[in-house]
Amino acid sequence: MAATSFQRILVALDGSDCSFRALDFACHIAKQYPGCTLVLVHVIDQRALETARMVHLQPMVEEIVRTLHAAGESLLAEAEAVPKRHQVSATTHLEQGIIAQRLLACAKEQGCDLIVIGSHGRTGLQRVLLGSVAHAVAQLAPEMVLIVREGAAASAGA
Amino acid sequence: MFRHLLVPLDGSDVAQRALDHAIDYAHSSGGEIDLIHVIDRRIVQAAPKALPLDAQKSLLEKLEEHGSGVLEQAAGTARSRGVRAHTHLVHGIIAEEVERVSTRIGCDLIVMGTHGRRGWAPMILGSVAESVLQRCTASVLLVRPHGAPATK
Numbered sequence: 370m371a372a373t374s375f376q377r378i379l380v381a382l383d384g385s386d387c388s389f390r391a392l393d394f395a396c397h398i399a400k401q402y403p404g405c406t407l408v409l410v411h412v413i414d415q416r417a418l419e420t421a422r423m424v425h426l427q428p429m430v431e432e433i434v435r436t437l438h439a440a441g442e443s444l445l446a447e448a449e450a451v452p453k454r455h456q457v458s459a460t461t462h463l464e465q466g467i468i469a470q471r472l473l474a475c476a477k478e479q480g481c482d483l484i485v486i487g488s489h490g491r492t493g494l495q496r497v498l499l500g501s502v503a504h505a506v507a508q509l510a511p512e513m514v515l516i517v518r519e520g521a522a523a524s525a526g527a
Numbered sequence: 528m529f530r531h532l533l534v535p536l537d538g539s540d541v542a543q544r545a546l547d548h549a550i551d552y553a554h555s556s557g558g559e560i561d562l563i564h565v566i567d568r569r570i571v572q573a574a575p576k577a578l579p580l581d582a583q584k585s586l587l588e589k590l591e592e593h594g595s596g597v598l599e600q601a602a603g604t605a606r607s608r609g610v611r612a613h614t615h616l617v618h619g620i621i622a623e624e625v626e627r628v629s630t631r632i633g634c635d636l637i638v639m640g641t642h643g644r645r646g647w648a649p650m651i652l653g654s655v656a657e658s659v660l661q662r663c664t665a666s667v668l669l670v671r672p673h674g675a676p677a678t679k
Contacts, residue, residue, distance in 0.1 A: 373544075394528075394666075401551070488666075499660050507667075507669055511671060512671065513668065513670055513671055515667070515669075516660065516668075518666045
């Protein structure tokens with residue numbers, strides 16, 4: 370008899386391989402618990418937009434926002450297909466803000482009991498063992514956190 | 528799926544919860560679990576004056592006995608669920624030994640509490656968990672203690 374249970378699992382997605390690997394693991398975990406759903410979240414980095422404003426790209430900011438929103442929607446659509454293949458239900462959420470902060474807020478709003486996140490995203494130094502977003506989430510989340518490393522492989526047989 | 532799990536045990540409630548999660552996971556993935564208990568020599572070194580050798584020896588023996596008890600009980604629970612379990616009783620500094628053993632056995636997931644026995648509650652992430660995250664190349668599942676702050 371299982372002593373543990375997860376009902377809602379938040380998966381942080383930024384388009385990196387590591388985040389898709391995290392999604393695979395989340396699907397495998399969700400399948401163990403009947404009724405468990407995934408909350409797929411992509412956060413548009415507010416700081417990138419602030420930077421664009423700072424470097425006098427003001428006239429382009431609207432276009433940058435539009436582009437990032439479209440890219441985020443398309444990422445979430447691609448991601449959504451993964452749980453579907455595993456017959457796991459999922460909702461998608463496109464957010465904007467400081468990444469770790471929005472992820473934590475979303476986990477709370479959606480009543481998640483586990484956050485699954487890659488150790489490294491698309492930005493930042495690869496030589497550190499833990500990226501800054503994963504580090505902030507590990508430090509601040511009241512929920513359980515699964516940090517999926519670069520080399521981890523979720524597919525059966527791996 | 529993760530196949531080879533490592534669970535550091537210090538006898539705390541949160542380590543027990545981490546063990547429960549690891550056993551459930553290994554049970555469903557067909558994986559195996561390594562259990563590690565680290566006897567921290569700093570316990571003996573914490574005495575204000577160097578302890579006489581026989582007192583040190585007897586204290587270490589008690590710590591070893593306690594550690595084996597924790598490990599055997601945990602391994603028994605895992606085996607009763609049909610999960611293969613191995614135990615490691617080692618001396619040293621917790622995060623260093625977790626890193627060393629995890630590399631040696633090639634585990635792919637470490638399941639551990641955010642605060643163990645030595646935790647200071649106001650810290651959101653205990654120093655051992657923090658150190659393991661910064662040192663180990665395996666994935667890590669962080670288990671919160673019961674009654675962890677629900678808002679932050």
